[in-house]
Amino acid sequence: MDKPSLPSGTRDFGPDVMMRRKYLIGCIENTFKRYGFLPIETPALENLRTLQGKYGDEGDQLLFKVLNNGDFLAKADEKTLLNRDSKGLSPLIADRGLRYDLTVPLARFVVMNRDKISFPFRRYQMQPVWRADRPQKGRYREFWQCDADVLGSNGISNEADLISIYDDVFSELDLKVTIRLNHRRLLDAFGNWLQGTQNLGRFMQLIDKADKIGFDGVSQELKANEIPNGIEAWTFLHSTSQMNSPAAILEALQKQESIQNEHLQEGIAALTALFSILDKLKLNNKLQLDLTLARGLSYYTGCVLEVVPSDDRIPADFKIGSIGGGGRYDNLTEIFGLKDVSGVGISFGLDRIYDIIESAQLFPTNALESTTILICAMDETTIPHAFSLAQSLRKAGIATEVYPTAAKLKKQLDYANAKGMHWAAIIGDQEMQSGMVTLKNLQSGDQQTIGQQAITEYIKP
RNA sequence: GCGGAUAUAGCUCAGUCGGUUAGAGCACCAGUUUGUGGAUCUGGGGGUCGCCGGUUCGAUCCCGGUUAUUCGCCCCA
DSSP: OOOOOOOOTTOOOOOOHHHHHHHHHHHHHHHHHHOOOOOOOOEEEHHHHHTSSSHHHHHHHHHEEEOOOGGGGGGHHHHHHHHTOOOHHHHHHOOEEEOSSSHHHHHHHHHHHTTOOSSSSSEEEEEEEEEOOOBTTTSEEEEEEEEEEEESSOOOOOHHHHHHHHHHHHHHHOOOOEEEEEEHHHHHTTTTTTTTTTHHHHHHHHTHHHHHHHHHHHHHHHHHHTTTHHHHHHHHHHHHHHHHSSSHHHHHHHOOOGOOOOHHHHHHHHHHHHHHHHHHHHOOOOOEEEEOOSSOOOOOEEEEEEEEETTTTSOTTOOOOOOEEEEEEETTTTTTTOSSEEEEEEEHHHHHHHHHHTTTOOGGGGGGGGOOOOEEESSGHHHHHHHHHHHHHTTTTTOOOEOOOOOOOOOHHHHHHHHHHHHHEEEEEEHHHEEEEEETTTTTTEEEETTTTTTHHHOOO
16 A cells, blocks of 8 residues: 655645634635625636636746546647647647636636626635645645735725735734835836836846845846846836835936836826825835835736735744735736726735744634533443533533543543643533532643533633 | 755654664553543554665665655746
8 A cells, every 4th residue: 555645735734734724814804804805716627728828938837737538639639649749739638727826717707707796896715726836945836825806996095905904914913024015017117228028027027036136136137138228227226116215216216217108107196196095094014115026927017016024023044935915907807808807906825824924933822722621421321411411512602522432531631631622521420410510620620510501601701 | 947955663853884673752552450631650553764776695774766755946925
């Protein structure tokens, strides 16, 4: 018999981990609801046509494809087969794939259900996604995203709402983060200076690495890639980003002659409006207008957002990258045949948030609580009685278990301890005859014999 | 797609400069006279030392391959 194993990049979650994941999920979901978002779910499988071409070339390569059923090779082209041409063959044998994120499925959903949706459509979705990436620390092949998106509204106030959600959730989780913000239009404005959109795309890719390789690293890469005016543009961007107020940054952009065009004005107008709302909100976490933030996903067209942890309690060597991201995408539904629907959304990377909070030991201890009381029967004949007591406790909202056999008391109490229970109720001959129960506090060790009705009052804090 | 590291009990890991019965802690089971636990004690079960091949009288240990895991790079949550 083979040893059982898991596909790489996937994990089982035991009860202790699940309790904490549920705590995170609950916190995020409650916040989404508080902002008026409604849930949807979509299938794990999507048609590959839906997924392909939305995430850039790199993204396409990371799609998990699902082999067709039936005798698919019979229909395959002979040349392709004989040439062992994987790229040519794959469209012939795989029509479906696992979803890569929740945004593209949302766009498909909205297009298909446009008649039932009233816009602006505020939906949230918390489901696993899959990427055929090389697993490493903080990177899994199956991981959860928790998304909130607004579709069908251009208003920049939506961005303010979403930033506020980020702030609320991480405040509630007691994790200090920095929310980075930029606008694609501001970067688009650099197109002319860099002499072309291709250079601009490469430029954005390179400056996005600034956190990792620093100012000089990016400069070297720009030089190596021979981006026209790349160094000049980067030097300007970098120094401008150092300024501490958004107003100062926007002003500096206005003064830079090489980027004067309609893109720049559009971006500045949007951000000015956004900050006029955000100025009225009290945020607990740092919000940073960072012109070097580009973000990889190719469908963003407006604001882009990213959340990075910035909490002192995280061990210094625990580096894991961003734990959330989002932005505005103006044309995503158009690909599926619905024009003029702008979308904006954010995503929480549940698994990374878990890893961070675990590393900083910020999970509340009560996130682990499970069963409150164990009923221990001393012999088989008292088990039915134990069940009737359990039923009344459960009706009172107390999580109750009956130990399934009349095992030795030591064993039953060991079990209660292992599950972190607070109470044990012991029922034997003595209790049966008197109609009482021996109630033991497993933390203090105190115990007393009391009437069955009194238990509920006793246990409830 | 590229590079590094690792692979021994259910888990975390020792170890053998190549040599007879491969160890520890945790977990599990049993007992300490049959109704009192959360690090009492005693005992017990459990391993073709990842897989295939080579060197050798002899390989868990050395060498080659392979697979898996893991950490980086690319990219990303």
